[in-house]
Amino acid sequence: MLDLNFKFNADIRTILAEKGLDGDGRRWHQRLENIHPGNVEMALSEPAGSYNFEKLLTLISPAAENYLEEMAQLAHQLTVQRFGRTIRLYAPLYLSNYCTNSCRYCGFNKENKFERTRLTIDQAVEEANIIASEGFRDILLVSSEDRQFVSVDYLIELVGKLRDKFASISIEIYQMSSAEYAELFEAGIEGVTLYQETYDREVYTYYHPSGPKSDFDNRLDTPDHISAAGMREVGLGVLLGLTDWRIETLALAEHAHYLIKRYWQSHVSFSFPRLRPAYEIEGSQFRHLLSDKNLVQMITALRLCFADAGLVLSTRERAELRDHLVKLGITKLSAGSKTNPGGYSGHSGAIEQFEIDDIRSPAHVAAMIKQQGFEPVWKDWDIAFIR
Numbered sequence: 152m153l154d155l156n157f158k159f160n161a162d163i164r165t166i167l168a169e170k171g172l173d174g175d176g177r178r179w180h181q182r183l184e185n186i187h188p189g190n191v192e193m194a195l196s197e198p199a200g201s202y203n204f205e206k207l208l209t210l211i212s213p214a215a216e217n218y219l220e221e222m223a224q225l226a227h228q229l230t231v232q233r234f235g236r237t238i239r240l241y242a243p244l245y246l247s248n249y250c251t252n253s254c255r256y257c258g259f260n261k262e263n264k265f266e267r268t269r270l271t272i273d274q275a276v277e278e279a280n281i282i283a284s285e286g287f288r289d290i291l292l293v294s295s296e297d298r299q300f301v302s303v304d305y306l307i308e309l310v311g312k313l314r315d316k317f318a319s320i321s322i323e324i325y326q327m328s329s330a331e332y333a334e335l336f337e338a339g340i341e342g343v344t345l346y347q348e349t350y351d352r353e354v355y356t357y358y359h360p361s362g363p364k365s366d367f368d369n370r371l372d373t374p375d376h377i378s379a380a381g382m383r384e385v386g387l388g389v390l391l392g393l394t395d396w397r398i399e400t401l402a403l404a405e406h407a408h409y410l411i412k413r414y415w416q417s418h419v420s421f422s423f424p425r426l427r428p429a430y431e432i433e434g435s436q437f438r439h440l441l442s443d444k445n446l447v448q449m450i451t452a453l454r455l456c457f458a459d460a461g462l463v464l465s466t467r468e469r470a471e472l473r474d475h476l477v478k479l480g481i482t483k484l485s486a487g488s489k490t491n492p493g494g495y496s497g498h499s500g501a502i503e504q505f506e507i508d509d510i511r512s513p514a515h516v517a518a519m520i521k522q523q524g525f526e527p528v529w530k531d532w533d534i535a536f537i538r
C-alpha cells in the first residue's frame with residue numbers, strides 16, 4: 152500500500168531513473184529488437200488513443216516499421232475524431248539572440264561571434280503587426296536565455312500590447328519559476344513550450360557545457376513549474392538527432408503521461424524538432440538524425456497513445472514532407488517563419504537560430520492545407536471564449 156502511494160507521488164526524475172530512461176536506455180534495446188510482427192498486430196488491434204508503456208515500445212520498434220501504413224490510417228482517423236479536419240496555424244516571433252548558454256547545436260550559443268540583436272518593445276510590436284497582417288492570431292514569442300533584457304516585465308509589457316491582436320500567445324524561452332510563470336499567465340500568456348532537448352543525462356551534459364541550462368534536473372522539473380502555474384498548454388519535445396530517437400520517445404511519453412496525471416488543467420503537446428544546420432553548426436555532426444520513415448513512426452505512435460495531445464510541426468521540415476504529415480495526426484503547423492529577431496520586417500539582418508526548410512508563405516501553406524481536405528485555423532476560438 153505504502154509502495155503504491157510512493158509510485159503515485161513519484162516525481163519525473165524518479166520515474167525516468169527507475170525505468171532506465173535518463174541514460175542510454177540500454178535495457179530497452181534488446182526488448183525493442185525482440186518485438187515481432189505478432190506483437191505489433193496485437194498493439195494495433197487495441198482501441199487507439201490511450202497510453203501504456205508496452206504499447207508505445209511495440210509501436211516504435213523496428214518490427215513496426217512494416218506497419219506504417221496501418222499506423223498512419225489509425226492516426227488519421229483518431230485525429231479527425233478528436234480535432235475535426237482542422238490544422239491550427241501559428242508563427243514564431245524571435246525577440247533576442249543574446250544568450251548565456253552554449254548549447255552545441257545552436258547558432259545563438261554564446262561562443263559564436265556575431266553581432267547580436269534584441270528587439271525593443273516597439274520593434275517587437277512592429278514584427279507582430281506583420282505577423283497579424285498575414286492572418287495569424289496565434290503567436291509564439293521565442294527568445295534565447297537573455298534574462299537581463301527579455302525579463303518577465305518585458306514580456307508582460309509586450310503581451311499587453313499584443314492581446315488585442317492575438318487570440319493565443321505562448322512562449323518558448325528560458326526556464327522560469329512557478330511564480331514567474333504564474334505572473335505571465337495572469338498577463339495573458341497561456342502556453343509554454345520547453346523541450347528537454349534530450350533525456351539522456353550524459354548526452355545532455357555534453358551538449359550543454361555551461362550556463363544556467365546546463366542543469367539537467369532543473370530543466371526536467373520545469374514542466375512541473377509551468378503546469379503548477381496554471382498554464383493551459385505545455386509543449387514538450389526532444390531535439391531529434393542528439394541520441395537514439397526510440398529511447399527518447401519512451402522518456403518523452405513517460406514525461407507527458409506523468410504531467411497529464413498530475414495537472415488536469417494543462418493540455419500537453421509534442422513537437423518534433425529535427426536538428427538543422429545553423430550558424431557555425433554543420434548538420435552532418437548530428438549522428439542520430441532519424442529518417443523520414445522513423446519520423447512518421449514516432450508521430451503516429453505518439454498519436455496512437457495520446458489521443459488528445461497536440462502534435463506540432465515547424466518549418467524545419469521540407470514542404471513535401473509537411474504536406475504528407477498534415478494527414479497523419481499533426482494538429483498545429485507554423486508557416487512563413489523567421490528564426491531571427493527582426494526577421495519579418497527585414498531591418499536587422501540578424502543571424503537566424505537555425506535554417507528553415509519550408510519557405511512557403513502562410514497563404515501558400517493555408518492553401519495546401521485546404522487542398523488536403525482540412526481547414527486552416529488562424530484563431531483558436533475556444534481560448535478566445537475562455538479569456
Ligand code: SF4
Pocket residue numbers: 250251252253254257258259260261294295296364
Ligand atoms: S538553444 Fe536556446 S539556450 Fe541554447 S544557445 Fe540556443 S538560444 Fe541559447
